Amino acid sequence: MANIMYWEAIQRAHDEEMARDPLVICMGEDIGVAGGTYKATKGLYEKYGPLRVMDTPISEGGFTGLGIGASFLGIRPIIEIMSVNFAWLAMDQMFNSAAKVRYMSGGQLTAPCVFRSAGGAAHQLGAQHSARMEKVFMGIAGLRVVTPSNPKQAYGLLKSAIRCDDPVFINEHELMYNMKGEVPDAEYFHPLEGSDVARAGTDVTLFGYNISVHWCLKAAEILDKQYGISAEVVDLYSLSPLDRAGIKESVSKTHRAVIAEEDEAPVGVGSEVIAIINEECFFELDAAPVRVHSALVPQPYNHTLEKAAIPDHEDVVKAVLKLFGKA
Amino acid sequence: MKIEDKKRVLREMVLHRRFEERCYQAYIERKIGGFLHLYPGQEACCNGVMEAARPGHDYVITGYRDHVHAIKCGADPKEVMAELYGKETGSSKGRGGSMHIFDADKRFMGGYALVGGPFPLAAGIAKAIQLKGGDEIAICFLGDAANNQGVFHETMNMAALWKLPVLFVCENNLYGIGTSIERSTAVIHQHKRVAAYNIPADECDGQDIDIVYEHARKAVDHVRAGNGPFFLELMTYRYRGHSMSDSRGYRSREEEEVWKQRDPILMLRDRLITAGAMTMTDYETIEKETDAYIENEVIKFSEESPEPRVEDLEKYVFADRETQLPWLTGKAA
Ligand SMILES: Cc1ncc(C[n+]2csc(CCOP(=O)(O)OP(=O)(O)O)c2C)c(N)n1
Numbered sequence: 001m002a003n004i005m006y007w008e009a010i011q012r013a014h015d016e017e018m019a020r021d022p023l024v025i026c027m028g029e030d031i032g033v034a035g036g037t038y039k040a041t042k043g044l045y046e047k048y049g050p051l052r053v054m055d056t057p058i059s060e061g062g063f064t065g066l067g068i069g070a071s072f073l074g075i076r077p078i079i080e081i082m083s084v085n086f087a088w089l090a091m092d093q094m095f096n097s098a099a100k101v102r103y104m105s106g107g108q109l110t111a112p113c114v115f116r117s118a119g120g121a122a123h124q125l126g127a128q129h130s131a132r133m134e135k136v137f138m139g140i141a142g143l144r145v146v147t148p149s150n151p152k153q154a155y156g157l158l159k160s161a162i163r164c165d166d167p168v169f170i171n172e173h174e175l176m177y178n179m180k181g182e183v184p185d186a187e188y189f190h191p192l193e194g195s196d197v198a199r200a201g202t203d204v205t206l207f208g209y210n211i212s213v214h215w216c217l218k219a220a221e222i223l224d225k226q227y228g229i230s231a232e233v234v235d236l237y238s239l240s241p242l243d244r245a246g247i248k249e250s251v252s253k254t255h256r257a258v259i260a261e262e263d264e265a266p267v268g269v270g271s272e273v274i275a276i277i278n279e280e281c282f283f284e285l286d287a288a289p290v291r292v293h294s295a296l297v298p299q300p301y302n303h304t305l306e307k308a309a310i311p312d313h314e315d316v317v318k319a320v321l322k323l324f325g326k327a
Numbered sequence: 328m329k330i331e332d333k334k335r336v337l338r339e340m341v342l343h344r345r346f347e348e349r350c351y352q353a354y355i356e357r358k359i360g361g362f363l364h365l366y367p368g369q370e371a372c373c374n375g376v377m378e379a380a381r382p383g384h385d386y387v388i389t390g391y392r393d394h395v396h397a398i399k400c401g402a403d404p405k406e407v408m409a410e411l412y413g414k415e416t417g418s419s420k421g422r423g424g425s426m427h428i429f430d431a432d433k434r435f436m437g438g439y440a441l442v443g444g445p446f447p448l449a450a451g452i453a454k455a456i457q458l459k460g461g462d463e464i465a466i467c468f469l470g471d472a473a474n475n476q477g478v479f480h481e482t483m484n485m486a487a488l489w490k491l492p493v494l495f496v497c498e499n500n501l502y503g504i505g506t507s508i509e510r511s512t513a514v515i516h517q518h519k520r521v522a523a524y525n526i527p528a529d530e531c532d533g534q535d536i537d538i539v540y541e542h543a544r545k546a547v548d549h550v551r552a553g554n555g556p557f558f559l560e561l562m563t564y565r566y567r568g569h570s571m572s573d574s575r576g577y578r579s580r581e582e583e584e585v586w587k588q589r590d591p592i593l594m595l596r597d598r599l600i601t602a603g604a605m606t607m608t609d610y611e612t613i614e615k616e617t618d619a620y621i622e623n624e625v626i627k628f629s630e631e632s633p634e635p636r637v638e639d640l641e642k643y644v645f646a647d648r649e650t651q652l653p654w655l656t657g658k659a660a
């Protein structure tokens with residue numbers, strides 16, 4: 001086990017897959033000579049050269065489509081969109097081409113590409129650089145969506161995404177690239193479907209994904225120490241498909257649920273998880289599930305307003321206490 | 328330009344330079360957050376073009392490197408700095424930040440963070456001018472790398488097709504973040520790219536304000552006379568990194584030195600001194616006065632201004648509800 005950073009884990013997955021298969025390539029803005037905005041492709045240009053590590057023009061719609069086209073012929077492109085905010089420009093190709101081509105060609109063509117992008121609110125990046133967009137991707141038939149919460153997942157999910165014959169969108173987080181964690185030394189493939197129990201508990205399930213898993217873990221710690229509440233934390237690293245069985249299993253055990261997301265509430269992961277709880281295990285509930293989420297505002301630049309707009313572990317604690325009638 | 332105008336512009340450019348350098352310092356002191364893109368090196372571009380145009384009358388739009396363009400249009404430097412400080416008194420009330428300076432009164436239509444985004448917005452502003460019949464023009468300042476967005480071509484086609492009064496100014500500083508133009512773009516000279524749409528275009532040195540002004544005047548006159556769009560490419564260089572986290576590993580210090588030899592401010596200063604219009608002491612006084620103004624007024628105002636109130640988090644998301652009730656509720660007023 002090596003203790004490495006999130007970006008190093010992503011870099012390692014790229015490197016191993018590119019060394020193994022000459023058809024694996026990567027592309028994106030400033031990923032080559034500059035080594036990537038978040039260093040996720042550091043050293044690859046020197047090792048694999050410009051034909052396989054492509055510094056692209058600022059043409060998100062164009063280079064994403066180009067990568068998808070190459071994947072029709074069996075190339076495995078890893079397409080980095082510098083920030084999810086820029087993915088809007090690439091969505092036509094991702095959704096209308098990559099996600100649908102297998103279906104509309106009756107299985108003749110496939111688009112085995114990986115799209116990686118940094119999402120989430122970092123520090124004061126303002127309205128056009130702080131979007132959380134997982135909600136947009138997770139409702140598209142034909143596209144898989146995963147979102148790693150730690151270096152092990154970042155490594156293992158990318159490895160699986162490259163091997164998988166479906167297009168996969170990987171939602172990373174700007175604030176997590178320097179987060180450290182254990183990654184197995186041996187090659188490891190994290191399943192693209194399912195969920196991880198990040199902490200076992202009995203009284204309430206805290207559902208999180210990506211950065212909100214960390215709020216949930218912190219909240220669980222506080223709930224345990226200060227309130228004697230045993231919280232289970234379920235990491236929904238797969239947002240499409242969501243793990244119906246895992247959600248049912250945990251809620252059937254704890255009978256209470258809080259869903260924490262950095263995204264705004266409408267049409268979000270929380271709404272979807274609550275719908276699944278309703279469909280799978282409504283009669284197991286002891287209380288109505290609660291969502292913890294951002295305010296529905298374009299992200300403000302001002303630091304205080306930004307903090308007010310985004311939830312954190314304290315909001316998760318508050319939601320749980322409310323659920324138990326303690327607040 | 329008349330000599331008096333040149334002296335005024337020199338003073339403005341010194342303010343633009345020192346303002347940006349002071350932002351750098353404030354960022355290090357963590358008074359400014361988020362992304363910060365600075366303008367030193369490129370001052371003659373904005374100043375030369377806007378001297379040929381009518382600041383506060385013509386509409387201007389640009390990207391994230393927007394402080395100087397806003398100030399040149401007439402935005403109060405105090406309010407621009409207060410915006411960077413995230414204060415309620417800032418030009419966008421602390422909601423926008425460095426990349427989103429707006430001053431609609433001064434017809435500065437804003438800074439936008441997505442590369443290429445302003446192209447069609449500028450054409451739309453020009454369309455509105457055309458419909459309303461005014462003598463204003465729209466001016467869109469963007470970088471070289473922005474021209475690789477598809478929307479660049481879509482906009483050029485529409486602007487030419489509908490003869491829109493818009494001037495596209497390409498500040499070609501040879502880099503898009505860390506990627507040099509020859510590594511991202513098949514043609515270095517950007518003005519050649521609009522020939523396919525029959526848009527007249529020109530290219531000139533973007534460091535010498537007299538040259539920029541002469542070329543910009545022809546460009547502005549062409550657009551204002553109702554002849555449709557014009558594309559002006561200015562060859563320039565940004566001294567600092569793309570934003571604050573950039574250590575400039577992709578270019579050599581020698582290359583930077585070559586460009587600094589032709590500094591837009593120093594070239595204008597020396598020209599004015601040689602012409603006998605001012606002395607070195609005069610120039611040093613300008614610098615001193617500028618720094619004092621920035622410290623005693625701009626920074627002081629920003630420091631002392633209040634933060635936005637958390638209760639106002641949702642202000643500006645929508646129009647004031649009370650004013651919209653007939654349409655929101657279906658009940659006529
Ligand atoms: C759609 C989009 N893609 C990528 C980015 C990231 N980005 C910000 S500035 C920039 C380079 C732009 O270069 P250029 O247009 O030459 O302007 P300059 O910064 O040199 O003034 C890039 C790639 C972005 N903001 N928006």
Ligand SMILES: [Mg+2]
Pocket residue numbers: 470471472498499500501502503504
């Ligand atoms: Mg540039």
